[in-house]
Amino acid sequence: MRPLAIFAACAVAVLGIPPVVAYAQSTTTTTTTTRNDAATIWEKIKGSWTQTKGAVKEQWGKLTDDDLMEIQGRREQLVGKIQTRYGISHEEAEAQVSGWERHYKSM
Secondary structure, eight states: OOHHHHHHHHHHHHHOOOOOOOOOOOHHHHHHHHHHHHHHHHHHHHHTHHHHHHHHHHHOTTOOHHHHHHHTTOHHHHHHHHHHHHTOOHHHHHHHHHHHHHHHHTO
16 A cells, blocks of 8 residues: 555544545546636626627727627627638637637736
């Protein structure tokens, strides 16, 4: 047995205190947390879309007012409009929006 396991067994036997076992955080939890963070950010964006669309317009000046009205704080619509207006791949538009999200989150 490893020394730590022996110590824990002795603590249980002598003190009646169960050992505390630390588990490493799984990537699933990290992914879920990241998704929850993104969802929270986009709920905030949707709720304040009137104010937020100015920042979006600054970042992506080729988006029209009609585009912004259609997007209404929905991430996938924003990605699609950026892809269309700038003639870039979906992956590049996703990367731009992700970078903007990180910046928006820090505001």
